[in-house]
Amino acid sequence: MDNQRRLRVGVIGLNMGQWHAETYKNLPNADLVAVCDKDAGWLEHCRTKWDVPNTFTDYREMVAMPDLDAVSVALPTFLHLSVALAAFEQGKHVLMEKPMAMNATEGEQMAEAARSAGKTLMISLNQRFDPDVQFLKRYIEEGNLGEIYCARTLWRRPLGGLPASTLDRPTGVYTGRNWFNEAAKGGGALRDLGAHVIDVAMWLMGFPELQDAVGRTYTKFISEGAPASPADADDHSVGFARFTNGASLQIEASFGQHIDHDELITEVFGTKGGALRWSGRPPKLYGQTGGAYSTTEPRLQERKSGPQQEFVNSILEGRPPLVRPEHGIAVTRIMDAIFAGSSTASP
Ligand SMILES: NC(=O)c1ccc[n+]([C@@H]2O[C@H](COP(=O)([O-])OP(=O)(O)OC[C@H]3O[C@@H](n4cnc5c(N)ncnc54)[C@H](O)[C@@H]3O)[C@@H](O)[C@H]2O)c1
Numbered sequence: 001m002d003n004q005r006r007l008r009v010g011v012i013g014l015n016m017g018q019w020h021a022e023t024y025k026n027l028p029n030a031d032l033v034a035v036c037d038k039d040a041g042w043l044e045h046c047r048t049k050w051d052v053p054n055t056f057t058d059y060r061e062m063v064a065m066p067d068l069d070a071v072s073v074a075l076p077t078f079l080h081l082s083v084a085l086a087a088f089e090q091g092k093h094v095l096m097e098k099p100m101a102m103n104a105t106e107g108e109q110m111a112e113a114a115r116s117a118g119k120t121l122m123i124s125l126n127q128r129f130d131p132d133v134q135f136l137k138r139y140i141e142e143g144n145l146g147e148i149y150c151a152r153t154l155w156r157r158p159l160g161g162l163p164a165s166t167l168d169r170p171t172g173v174y175t176g177r178n179w180f181n182e183a184a185k186g187g188g189a190l191r192d193l194g195a196h197v198i199d200v201a202m203w204l205m206g207f208p209e210l211q212d213a214v215g216r217t218y219t220k221f222i223s224e225g226a227p228a229s230p231a232d233a234d235d236h237s238v239g240f241a242r243f244t245n246g247a248s249l250q251i252e253a254s255f256g257q258h259i260d261h262d263e264l265i266t267e268v269f270g271t272k273g274g275a276l277r278w279s280g281r282p283p284k285l286y287g288q289t290g291g292a293y294s295t296t297e298p299r300l301q302e303r304k305s306g307p308q309q310e311f312v313n314s315i316l317e318g319r320p321p322l323v324r325p326e327h328g329i330a331v332t333r334i335m336d337a338i339f340a341g342s343s344t345a346s347p
Pocket residue numbers: 012013014015016017036037038039042057058059073074075076077079097098099124125126176177192
């Protein structure tokens with residue numbers, strides 16, 4: 001790595017983007033030089049908090065800044081493509097929040113713009129950096145599961161925590177969060193929660209090529225948390241994906257259903273063994289001893305890295321990032337097929 005170089009980074013969208021900004025502030029090889037949010041009062045609050053030299057309410061002006069190398073984009077999903085295209089046009093690297101885009105076609109457009117600009121596009125699928133997931137990836141890469149032929153992945157929540165359409169801030173009430181409840185703006189459980197767990201499963205499975213997927217989405221409760229309208233996004237979705245190598249993946253994502261606790265599970269099975277990642281508990285490994293059931297509980301380690309560190313390091317080291325555009329597209333393609341409810345993957 002070029003130890004002398006530091007990356008000049010900006011953050012667009014300052015809710016989830018706060019985590020990006022704070023992380024950049026603490027990185028040894030990055031400088032947070034600009035922040036952007038259309039809520040001017042909140043923008044000023046954030047500028048003071050992090051002592052940022054440049055602020056913008058219009059992302060187009062921010063990406064045109066000459067002394068800026070890269071941006072994190074943490075905006076509602078329907079805005080991702082247009083902001084990425086503007087950033088690549090101005091020669092900036094982009095760390096894009098998940099889900100990458102509204103659909104795989106948009107994802108491909110975004111990836112093509114990055115390629116043409118010769119800039120890095122990384123997707124902020126942060127569960128990849130979870131120490132348990134990292135441990136399981138290494139364990140699988142060592143060949144301990146044999147040939148992986150099926151997997152199950154889910155993130156589901158009990159009723160009571162459906163996305164609210166407003167957020168109280170010290171500078172006033174932010175009323176822009178109803179997009180989480182709107183299908184046309186990229187809301188819903190599948191895109192919000194499903195994107196993470198599909199990515200984790202696909203990564204552990206080695207990103208097999210999608211053959212087809214079916215699914216069904218439900219909108220039963222979402223309006224309970226959303227006095228604003230529309231509230232037409234999915235609050236519960238199920239899917240089943242098949243891959244050209246014969247493997248398959250069961251998927252479930254829910255903002256609220258009749259269960260009693262939050263569950264986050266990815267289970268992967270191969271010819272030599274199985275592995276389970278679940279809800280903050282140590283991973284479980286099955287079948288290591290002659291087919292007998294056995295459990296190993298590796299010590300949970302500290303998180304060593306995250307999307308922002310990986311984004312900055314990959315650019316400075318001149319290598320592809322851990323979460324590449326084609327991964328974001330593959331995840332989005334499975335979601336497209338579930339939304340279509342069809343038996344074929346969307347374009
Ligand atoms: N990686 C994760 O775990 C994770 C968690 C939460 C959200 N996200 C993703 O982050 C993205 C943002 O989600 P969020 O929860 O922060 O959304 P949010 O609606 O709570 O916040 C969006 C912020 O962007 C600002 N904004 C909206 N439109 C703008 C525009 N045109 N120009 C400038 N600023 C604008 C809003 O004022 C607000 O401060 C989404 O893609 C979401 O899926 C990822």
